[in-house]
Amino acid sequence: MSGHQSVPPYDPQAVEAKWQAVWVERHTNEPDLDHPRRPFYNLMMFPYPSAEGLHVGNMFAFTGADIYGRLKRLQGLDVFEPMGFDAFGIHSENYALSVGTHPARLIPQNIATFRRQLRRFGGMFDWRHELSTTDPAYYKWTQWIFVQLFKAGLAYRKQAAVNWCPACKTVLANEQVINGYCERHPDMRVEMRSLEQWFFAITRYADRLLGNLDRVDWSQSTLALQRNWIGKSEGAELVFTAPGGVQLKLFTTRPDTVFGGTFVVLAPEHPLVDALTTGPQRAAVDAYRRAVQAKDVVSRRVGEKDKTGVFTGAFARNPATGEDVPIWIADYVLMEYGTGAIGGVPAHDKRDFEFARQFGLPIREVVRGGTAEPLPSVSLEGVLVNSGPFDGQSCREGGRAIVEWLASRALATPRVQYRLHDWCISRQRYWGPPIPIIHCDRCGPVAVPEADLPVELPFIEDPRPDDTGVSPLARHREWYFVKCPQCGGDGRRETDVSDTFLDSSWYFLRYPSTEFADRPFDPVRTRTWLPVTSYIGGNEHAVLHLLYSRFVTMALQELGHLHFDEPFPRLRAHGLIVKDGAKMSKSRGNVVIPDAYIQQWGADTFRMYLMFLGPFQEGGDFRAEGITGIRRFLEKVWVLAHEAAGLTPGSPGSPAITQKLHQTIKKVTADTESLDYNTAIAAMMEYVNAVRETGGGSRETVEPLIVLLAPYAPHLAEELWERFGHQTSVFEAQWPGYDEKIATADDVTVVVQVNGKVRSRLTVHRGLPEREVVALALRDETARKFVDGKTVRKVVFVPDRLVNLVV
Ligand SMILES: [Zn+2]
Numbered sequence: 001m002s003g004h005q006s007v008p009p010y011d012p013q014a015v016e017a018k019w020q021a022v023w024v025e026r027h028t029n030e031p032d033l034d035h036p037r038r039p040f041y042n043l044m045m046f047p048y049p050s051a052e053g054l055h056v057g058n059m060f061a062f063t064g065a066d067i068y069g070r071l072k073r074l075q076g077l078d079v080f081e082p083m084g085f086d087a088f089g090i091h092s093e094n095y096a097l098s099v100g101t102h103p104a105r106l107i108p109q110n111i112a113t114f115r116r117q118l119r120r121f122g123g124m125f126d127w128r129h130e131l132s133t134t135d136p137a138y139y140k141w142t143q144w145i146f147v148q149l150f151k152a153g154l155a156y157r158k159q160a161a162v163n164w165c166p167a168c169k170t171v172l173a174n175e176q177v178i179n180g181y182c183e184r185h186p187d188m189r190v191e192m193r194s195l196e197q198w199f200f201a202i203t204r205y206a207d208r209l210l211g212n213l214d215r216v217d218w219s220q221s222t223l224a225l226q227r228n229w230i231g232k233s234e235g236a237e238l239v240f241t242a243p244g245g246v247q248l249k250l251f252t253t254r255p256d257t258v259f260g261g262t263f264v265v266l267a268p269e270h271p272l273v274d275a276l277t278t279g280p281q282r283a284a285v286d287a288y289r290r291a292v293q294a295k296d297v298v299s300r301r302v303g304e305k306d307k308t309g310v311f312t313g314a315f316a317r318n319p320a321t322g323e324d325v326p327i328w329i330a331d332y333v334l335m336e337y338g339t340g341a342i343g344g345v346p347a348h349d350k351r352d353f354e355f356a357r358q359f360g361l362p363i364r365e366v367v368r369g370g371t372a373e374p375l376p377s378v379s380l381e382g383v384l385v386n387s388g389p390f391d392g393q394s395c396r397e398g399g400r401a402i403v404e405w406l407a408s409r410a411l412a413t414p415r416v417q418y419r420l421h422d423w424c425i426s427r428q429r430y431w432g433p434p435i436p437i438i439h440c441d442r443c444g445p446v447a448v449p450e451a452d453l454p455v456e457l458p459f460i461e462d463p464r465p466d467d468t469g470v471s472p473l474a475r476h477r478e479w480y481f482v483k484c485p486q487c488g489g490d491g492r493r494e495t496d497v498s499d500t501f502l503d504s505s506w507y508f509l510r511y512p513s514t515e516f517a518d519r520p521f522d523p524v525r526t527r528t529w530l531p532v533t534s535y536i537g538g539n540e541h542a543v544l545h546l547l548y549s550r551f552v553t554m555a556l557q558e559l560g561h562l563h564f565d566e567p568f569p570r571l572r573a574h575g576l577i578v579k580d581g582a583k584m585s586k587s588r589g590n591v592v593i594p595d596a597y598i599q600q601w602g603a604d605t606f607r608m609y610l611m612f613l614g615p616f617q618e619g620g621d622f623r624a625e626g627i628t629g630i631r632r633f634l635e636k637v638w639v640l641a642h643e644a645a646g647l648t649p650g651s652p653g654s655p656a657i658t659q660k661l662h663q664t665i666k667k668v669t670a671d672t673e674s675l676d677y678n679t680a681i682a683a684m685m686e687y688v689n690a691v692r693e694t695g696g697g698s699r700e701t702v703e704p705l706i707v708l709l710a711p712y713a714p715h716l717a718e719e720l721w722e723r724f725g726h727q728t729s730v731f732e733a734q735w736p737g738y739d740e741k742i743a744t745a746d747d748v749t750v751v752v753q754v755n756g757k758v759r760s761r762l763t764v765h766r767g768l769p770e771r772e773v774v775a776l777a778l779r780d781e782t783a784r785k786f787v788d789g790k791t792v793r794k795v796v797f798v799p800d801r802l803v804n805l806v807v
């Protein structure tokens with residue numbers, strides 16, 4: 001093409017270094033936090049600063065969130081996009097210990113590396129508000145939150161059966177146990193130990209945590225994970241009477257099946273086991289309870305097909321049938337759920353069925369119909385049989401009637417149950433904020449006065465945990481012994497540190513207020529910027545971080561510290577990227593190191609390539625060879641813009657190109673808004689090719705493209721914007737508008753049939769090829785239901801009119 005000689009080569013390293021320096025110098029990414037016109041808080045999940053540096057998965061998530069923030073800025077909002085470091089926790093501590101360094105020395109180095117990498121990839125971060133959870137100025141307020149919850153009765157201490165990882169030498173939250181193994185030690189079986197632990201009473205909020213999910217705008221996948229974790233079930237507590245008038249309370253979600261209850265199973269830890277066990281069974285029961293202790297809570301929840309258990313020798317009376325049924329203990333029943341006791345209904349519960357088969361216990365059918373055999377039938381659609389006066393009633397009706405009947409004899413109470421349990425927040429480790437409590441023999445646990453916060457983490461040269469279950473902090477004697485703030489007597493500091501998920505449960509509250517040393521979050525700033533406008537992160541945090549943050553926010557709202565109870569009204573989950581079809585992992589040696597790619601191709605190309613891998617909310621497959629296509633595209637834009645910048649204004653493109661421009665603006669606007677970045681990029685590529693085919697661009701046809709491209713390739717866009725003669729940042733420009741009439745003038749309606757029946761209609765550009773129309777039809781919500789996962793055997797296609805999918 002002519003004119004090439006005059007265009008300087010595209011040198012991303014030079015362009016990117018230049019604009020990163022300009023942004024700092026001009027404070028481009030620092031919104032006025034006190035007087036924003038239209039505040040937009042663009043949050044992404046802050047990273048844990050590992051020694052390996054920024055992971056490509058972080059980069060993928062941050063790029064997607066950054067593009068969205070930049071779009072909002074170009075649409076005229078004041079976007080606050082902060083970044084920080086989740087730097088406390090066992091991950092950091094274990095790594096430091098494994099390489100023989102102290103975490104207090106290692107973490108600042110890691111943070112420096114992350115900061116450099118985050119600047120290099122071109123995020124729109126407001127670095128004035130950077131934070132680290134390990135900074136005493138931050139964890140002072142983490143401890144303050146603990147104190148507020150403690151004073152409100154929401155933090156309490158109790159002896160509890162907890163998951164213990166012998167390698168971590170600390171307790172794990174249930175969420176950190178994966179199929180019975182430690183999430184950090186995939187070959188270490190987690191044990192159960194009984195220890196004094198601090199808990200937050202999150203279960204008191206279970207109903208609200210669940211109910212509020214109906215009014216937040218979140219990805220469906222995240223909502224489902226969180227609803228399931230909270231696990232609400234409605235049912236009744238039934239009373240089975242054991243020898244000596246002992247009342248065994250049994251929770252069931254299916255009171256309609258009580259006539260089929262042929263045995264009782266208690267959790268091995270149930271406090272009545274000792275009293276109920278008869279002489280001849282004592283030895284077997286004791287041995288079984290010892291064996292169960294070695295198992296973790298999560299494997300027990302999931303359960304194994306081969307059930308184990310022991311008969312206690314005692315019987316209890318079924319309140320409905322009046323029969324005496326045997327009392328067993330088995331590890332598939334847990335103390336944490338319900339009452340730690342169940343009535344075994346083997347005909348209609350899978351686990352009870354397996355248990356009854358294993359031990360030859362009677363199986364009595366009490367529901368018929370609603371589902372095909374074989375047993376167990378668990379449908380609520382059937383009709384009751386073998387249920388005395390309730391025979392012939394539906395399960396629903398009969399269940400209600402049975403509860404009423406038993407309640408009138410004080411043998412049942414309607415109840416709601418949650419799978420969620422209280423949050424164990426103490427860790428017997430070093431690298432975390434000390435829990436701000438002083439134990440006094442006279443006063444019990446006393447909160448450290450707020451004026452004495454933070455309780456600084458003392459430096460301990462060798463912070464390795466031992467097997468005692470006591471934190472290494474107990475070894476620092478001068479720190480450990482302290483006067484009681486209440487009575488002045490001798491006291492001892494709490495030596496547990498808090499869970500790293502407490503650090504991250506409130507970081508979004510701190511960002512806008514990092515400069516205030518005397519308050520955790522400034523009331524005015526908080527009213528201006530919170531709740532968070534948009535939150536983007538991974539579904540691996542659906543049940544941990546996102547649940548804990550919601551709980552802490554609710555509690556702080558109730559205590560009068562916040563004006564809202566849902567921190568993240570809008571949340572989108574991004575997908576994951578894999579490498580050449582396989583999950584990235586160090587052991588496979590297929591981890592993508594972002595630095596090397598950015599060095600070779602530049603940050604703009606790398607950002608766009610990550611977003612082009614697939615739909616942002618689904619993820620994609622990283623294949624190194626694909627990156628050249630993006631680089632070529634940016635080079636085309638570079639040449640086109642230089643050529644157009646040299647042309648005098650007033651030479652609009654042909655009507656066809658004008659229409660293409662309006663269509664492109666429409667598509668890129670909609671797709672960027674819905675995070676469909678891959679298709680937005682494809683539309684820009686298509687546009688650039690169309691402009692090139694007409695022989696070159698003009699200012700009118702290329703300048704809007706630079707703005708559309710700016711969220712994706714911010715450095716390149718700044719440079720080209722300047723070449724067009726602008727003195728200010730492209731991010732001061734306005735997102736281009738489009739004329740709906742021009743954009744859609746060429747649209748046609750295509751009828752979608754499935755097996756000859758009209759199922760949907762699509763609006764597409766005239767002349768769209770068969771392949772693309774079929775792809776759209778298969779993505780169409782309505783049509784897709786009728787295809788129902790079946791293979792399309794034949795396609796009938798009439799251009800611009802009709803597509804018939806034969807399945
Ligand atoms: Zn472990």
Ligand SMILES: [Zn+2]
Binds near residue numbers: 441443486487
């Ligand atoms: Zn005292």
